[in-house]
Amino acid sequence: MESSPVQEAPRDRGEEPGKGRRRYRDLRREAPERRYREIRAGLRTGDLLCFRGRGPLSAAIRLLTRSYYSHVGMVFWYEERVYCLEAVGSGVRLIVLSELKDKYDGGIDAFEVLDVT
Helix, strand or coil: CCCCCEEECCCCCCCCCCCCCCCCCCHHHHCCEECHHHHHHHCCCCCEEEEEECCHHHHHHHHHHCCCCCEEEEEEEECCEEEEEEEECCEEEEEEHHHHHHHCCEEEEEECCCCCC
């Protein structure tokens, strides 16, 4: 059973490259909640993973930063596997995303990063 649902941003191209700031859609309002296996193939290296933790430390981070999210990571594909590259208390780690989402207490939103080369 999959524990942490993942939301995926619609593939919106926002503004033209070089003309203003990039825009991202608010997943909480526009994207349906979908399971990891449904969006895995659409994830690309460099996409952002924004975590909504449920623990007291996550709540403190969200409160102090006035953010909906408590943590971020980046998608990294390697040898047909999807990883999350993230900074944690002991340094930077690379963890298989399917294992991370099973262990994570909270939700994960996935955002496509636009216009990255």
